[in-house]
Amino acid sequence: MFERNLVVNGVTVKLRPYSEKRLAMLVDINKEIQEFIDKNPDLSVGDITDKRAGWYKRKADILWEAPYELKEDFFSHEDFESSLLKDSEDFFLKHSVYL
Secondary structure, three states: OOOOEEEEOOEEEEEOOOOHHHHHHHHHHHHHHHHHHHHOOOOOHHHHHHHHHHHHHHHHHHHEEOOOOOOHHHHHOOOOOHHHHHHHHHHHHHHHHOO
């Protein structure tokens, strides 16, 4: 079995494999984010720290298998390595087009 692990803020997580169900869940979150942005064009990323952490957590719960539940404060911490979550999502989406 092929596994891909990464370390995020000192916690080793395993990337979950692609599935249509996970894709649908990510699409729903991304739609929710886009709707929020469309309704609140004057807010900056810094203005939505609490909401952003919730979205990060929901995406991580789909994409990562962690040794324990990662609470929302993990994602709201100023040292959260959000680029690793973005890389995980990109990797997942890249593998969604396999026939």
